[in-house]
Amino acid sequence: MTLKQVVNNVAExxxxxxxxxxxxxxxxxxxxxxxxxxxLSDVDLTIEEGxxxxxxxxxxxGKTTLLRVIADLxxxxxxxxxxxGVTPHEAREKRAYGYVFQAPALLPWRSIERNVTLPLExxxxxxxxxxxxxxxxxxxxELNGFEKKFPWQLSGGMQQRASIARAxxxxxxxxxxxxxxxxxxEIVRDHLNEQLLKLWARTNKTVAFVTHSIxxxxxxxxxxxxxxxxxxxxxxxxETDFPKDRTLDIRETPEFLEIAHRVREGLRAxxxxxx
Numbered sequence: 001m002t003l004k005q006v007v008n009n010v011a012e013x014x015x016x017x018x019x020x021x022x023x024x025x026x027x028x029x030x031x032x033x034x035x036x037x038x039x040l041s042d043v044d045l046t047i048e049e050g051x052x053x054x055x056x057x058x059x060x061x062g063k064t065t066l067l068r069v070i071a072d073l074x075x076x077x078x079x080x081x082x083x084x085g086v087t088p089h090e091a092r093e094k095r096a097y098g099y100v101f102q103a104p105a106l107l108p109w110r111s112i113e114r115n116v117t118l119p120l121e122x123x124x125x126x127x128x129x130x131x132x133x134x135x136x137x138x139x140x141x142e143l144n145g146f147e148k149k150f151p152w153q154l155s156g157g158m159q160q161r162a163s164i165a166r167a168x169x170x171x172x173x174x175x176x177x178x179x180x181x182x183x184x185x186e187i188v189r190d191h192l193n194e195q196l197l198k199l200w201a202r203t204n205k206t207v208a209f210v211t212h213s214i215x216x217x218x219x220x221x222x223x224x225x226x227x228x229x230x231x232x233x234x235x236x237x238x239e240t241d242f243p244k245d246r247t248l249d250i251r252e253t254p255e256f257l258e259i260a261h262r263v264r265e266g267l268r269a270x271x272x273x274x275x
Contacts (some may be wrong), residue, residue, distance in 0.1 A: 018084075020206045021047035021070055026079035028065060028141035029229075038231035039065045041173040043079070043233060045225065047174075052200055052207045054217035054262060055225045061185055062232025063210045064178050070208060073174055082171040083174070095123070097174035098167030102182060103157040106151040112138070116166045123170065133264055137165035140199055161195070168203075177209045179217070190248055192221055200216055201244040214267075218260050226266035 012262050023045045030037040033095035040062045047053050055063040056182060063260055069081060072088035091097065106115045116137055117130040125133075138156040141161040151159050160180055179187045193216060198222050200207060215226050218240065226236040242250060250256050 008033060017048040017050060020049050020084055021045070021049070021208065022080075022082045024230055024272065026066075026076050026081055026113055028062075028069060028074065029077045032247070034102065040069075040076075041231035043232065043234055046239070047206060047208060049206055051223055052209065052221050053223045053225060054209045054211055054212055054219045054221040055227060056214065057185070057227030057232065057267065060230050061211070063227055066227075066232065067176050067178055067208060067210055070085060071097060081214060090187050095119075095170055097176050098170065098172045100160075100164050100175070100177040100180045101168045101186045102179050104151070104156075104163040106159055108151050110150075110186050111147065112149050112151065112154070112162050114164045115151065115162060116169050119166065119170055122210050129251050130220055133169050137168040140163075140202065141165045141169060151221050155186075155188075157184055157192055159219070160192065164196075164199075175207045177207065179210045179212065181200075182212065187215075189216070194248065196220065197244065197246065214260050214263050217263060218256055219248070219251060224259070226263055235269060236262070238262055238266075 002058070023043055024042040025170075026040060027038075028040040030039055043066065053182065057063055057067065063072055068075050070088060072092040081088060083096055085226060086094070086096075106112075107118070110118070113131070113134045116134040120130040120133060135144065135147065138147060141164050143158065143161055146154065151162070155163065164175075164177075164180070165244060181192050184192065197220060199205075209217075209220060211220075222240055224238040224240070225234055226238065227233065228235050228262075242255075
């Protein structure tokens with residue numbers, strides 16, 4: 001092989017992506033009056049820059065707990081975790097992530113704009129800059145024009161989009177989403193899935209997303225993490241190569257159905273190992 005061929009081969013190799021979340025042998029045990037509860041066990045995972053990673057598993061498997069450990073809302077009792085090379089606590093102090101909860105958690109007495117600007121007020125950012133960022137974030141979730149409305153004047157799906165705008169308002173590169181569409185009907189959920197994919201494509205943020213829905217996990221993700229019943233362990237990590245501009249029609253393709261089958265088999269295997 002000539003030197004020119006070597007150089008060309010190297011140039012064609014994809015650039016390695018930065019590890020945003022790096023987890024090694026992580027465990028978490030809750031101490032309760034009835035004895036220890038083993039929530040997570042020996043979790044190894046790397047989430048790279050620009051990934052959309054979905055966590056799926058049975059209820060109580062530790063999906064949300066793992067997301068809360070990343071967010072420094074729970075502390076691991078074993079193993080190591082870093083967010084952009086620092087501890088979760090340091091990442092939280094640096095406001096390195098936005099968090100979207102299962103419920104919108106909007107304050108009913110504040111307008112949508114003032115709900116979105118709430119974390120910016122806490123950060124003591126100027127009013128002019130707060131308004132600018134709120135307008136930008138609301139435009140990203142297609143809620144521009146609803147700034148002066150109150151949460152009770154919006155549908156459930158629109159409220160959840162407002163909560164996503166709030167998480168986007170301080171420009172964090174990492175977005176943590178704890179089953180944000182679980183309480184919505186299927187039609188609204190499909191629409192928000194499409195909007196979330198467009199948002200991900202436009203912003204190239206790194207997303208960690210908890211869901212109970214196999215179709216949702218496969219449709220949204222570049223990487224699917226299948227978890228076992230408690231104590232939560234990672235059974236399988238499935239990478240997809242769907243284009244970012246995919247539509248809901250992709251759910252009828254053989255490739256989509258094959259990945260969904262693999263996720264389903266992983267969930268069944270997890271239950272079998274637990275028995």
